[in-house]
Structures are given as C-alpha cells and as structure tokens.
Amino acid sequence: MSAVCILTPVVIMAWPAFSAAVVAAAxxxxxxxxxxxxxxxxxxxxxxxxTSAVKLEIExxxxxxxxxxxxxxxxxxxxxxxxxxxxxARGKAALCVTGNGQSDEELxxxxxxLSQAVVQQYVYQKLMxxxxxxxxxxxxxxxxxxxxxxxxxxxWEN
Amino acid sequence: MPQREFEITIxxxxxxELHVKGFKGRxxxxxxxxxEEIVGEMxxxxxxxxxxxxxxxxxxxxxxxx
Numbered sequence: 284m285s286a287v288c289i290l291t292p293v294v295i296m297a298w299p300a301f302s303a304a305v306v307a308a309a310x311x312x313x314x315x316x317x318x319x320x321x322x323x324x325x326x327x328x329x330x331x332x333x334t335s336a337v338k339l340e341i342e343x344x345x346x347x348x349x350x351x352x353x354x355x356x357x358x359x360x361x362x363x364x365x366x367x368x369x370x371x372a373r374g375k376a377a378l379c380v381t382g383n384g385q386s387d388e389e390l391x392x393x394x395x396x397l398s399q400a401v402v403q404q405y406v407y408q409k410l411m412x413x414x415x416x417x418x419x420x421x422x423x424x425x426x427x428x429x430x431x432x433x434x435x436x437x438x439w440e441n
Numbered sequence: 442m443p444q445r446e447f448e449i450t451i452x453x454x455x456x457x458e459l460h461v462k463g464f465k466g467r468x469x470x471x472x473x474x475x476x477e478e479i480v481g482e483m484x485x486x487x488x489x490x491x492x493x494x495x496x497x498x499x500x501x502x503x504x505x506x507x
Contacts, residue, residue, distance in 0.1 A: 285469035286488050290457040293481030343481065402455030406480060410449065410457075413479045419447075430453040438445045 292406045294344035294376065301346050301376060301401075302357045304408065305368050308400035309359040317358040317365060335383070337390040341376040341398050348374075359397075364390065366397055376401075400430075407432055445472060456484070 296304070306316055348355070348370060356369035364382040371377040380394035414421065414436060423435035448460035457480050461469045469488075477483045 285464040286461045286473055286486060288459045288461070288473045288476070288486045289484040290459060290477060290480040291482045291484045292455045292457065294455075399454045403451055403453055406451050406455050406457060410451070410476075410479060417475070432451040434447075434449040434451075436447040436449060438447070440445055 292343070292402055294341060294402055294405050295347060296345075296405060298346060298348045298355050298370070300405070300408070301368070301370075302355070304401050304404040305357050305359065307404045307408075308397060309361075309366075311404075312361070312397060312400055314359040314361040314366070314397070317360045335385055335387060335390055336379055336381045337387050337394060338377065338379050339391065339394045339398060340371065340378070341402060344376040344402075345374050346370040346376050364393055366394060368401075403430075403432065410434070447472070447476075449476075 309316065354369075356367055358365055358367040360366070364380065364385065367379045367381075369377050369379075376398075378394055378398055380390040382390050382393075385393075411421070417438075419436045419438045421434055421436050423433070425433050427433060444463060446462040448462070450458040452458065457476070459473060459476050461472050464472060470486075473483070473486065
C-alpha cells in the first residue's frame with residue numbers, strides 16, 4: 284500500500300442526476316417518492332398541514348440547471364415524514380423535512396441521514412461512470428453493515 | 442505494464458477513503474489526484490512506507506549477435 288487519502292465530496296450536478304440520486308438514496312432508506320413537480324403546480328402530496336418543519340441544505344453542493352428547471356422539486360415520504368428536495372436561490376441543494384409529532388431534532392436527524400445518503404449515491408454514480416470511462420475495472424463491490432460502499436478497483440498502466 | 446489496485450470506501454456521509462496500492466514513490470500521488478478530481482477535495486493524505494521507496498524503473502538490455 285502506498286497512500287491512504289480521505290476525500291470530501293463536492294456535489295455538482297444537473298437536476299435529473301440530482302433527482303435520480305434522491306430516488307436511489309430514498310429507496311435504500313425505505314422512503315417512497317411522493318411527488319416530483321415544479322413549484323407553483325398544485326400537489327396535494329407536498330402541501331401538508333404539519334406542525335413541524337426543518338430546513339437543511341447539502342454543504343458543498345450546486346444543482347446546475349437552466350431557467351426552466353429552477354423551480355423543480357422532489358418529495359419523498361416514510362411513516363408520516365416528508366422530505367422535499369429543491370434547489371435554493373443560491374443554487375445549493377436544499378431540503379425541507381416535515382412531520383407530525385416529531386421534534387425538530389428528530390426531523391433534522393432524519394433529514395441529515397437522507398441528505399448524506401443522497402451525497403453517497405451521487406459519489407457512487409460519479410465514481411462508477413468516471414472509472415468506467417478511464418478503463419478502471421471494478422472487481423469487488425459490497426455494502427457493509429454500516430452502509431458504507433466498498434469497491435476494489437484495478438487498473439493497468441502503461 | 443504494472444497493475445494498480447485501489448480500495449475505495451464511500452462511507453455513509455459520502456466521504457471517500459481511498460487506499461492506493463502498487464505504487465512506489467510519487468506515482469501514487471498522481472493516481473490519488475485522479476480521484477480528487479472526480480470526488481472533490483483532498484481532506485487528508487497519509488503515505489505508507491512504499492511511498493519512500495525509489496520510483497519504478499524499467500531497464501532493457503539489447504544484445505547484438507553477429
């Protein structure tokens with residue numbers, strides 16, 4: 284072994300890739316997609332009469348989009364908790380967690396768990412695509428008990 | 442043609458731990474740079490003993506016989 288590095292992800296992606304990462308992460312944690320709509324469209328799934336709501340953002344993120352895609356959002360739900368992902372005014376990925384009966388801390392923890400899973404999915408997809416295009420071979424892949432994704436990759440060099 | 446091996450762990454926060462294997466010398470830093478470009482920012486880097494070994498060199502010997 285020659286070196287061990289820790290890399291912090293920077294999330295830069297277009298809306299379709301972002302919503303795909305949200306769907307994959309949400310499914311892995313047992314959420315169902317409630318709705319994917321543009322702001323201003325009527326959606327009974329997104330408008331709730333909940334008592335608690337917590338807003339979070341994904342650090343070091345940028346959702347690249349054109350003018351038409353700016354108001355897109357996607358909502359996922361599980362056991363009465365709904366998490367709505369969108370792009371905020373600064374272009375960062377933002378999420379709003381709403382629920383009935385949960386404390387703000389509980390909603391925040393659920394939001395952070397899901398947003399971390401979205402970043403993990405983004406990194407996984409980006410690594411797989413980039414490694415494939417650069418001729419790397421993934422020879423082993425597993426998801427461990429602590430929900431880490433482990434990959435063993437080989438590459439022949441000239 | 443040397444084979445390089447990488448062990449990549451994407452932890453649940455999205456952070457990536459990368460083990461670069463099969464390099465001697467500074468070649469591993471160039472390899473790590475590729476992953477830095479893909480993932481984002483290098484948070485920390487720790488070299489192991491092989492890093493301080495001499496770079497790999499390939500030598501050819503050509504004999505001409507008459």
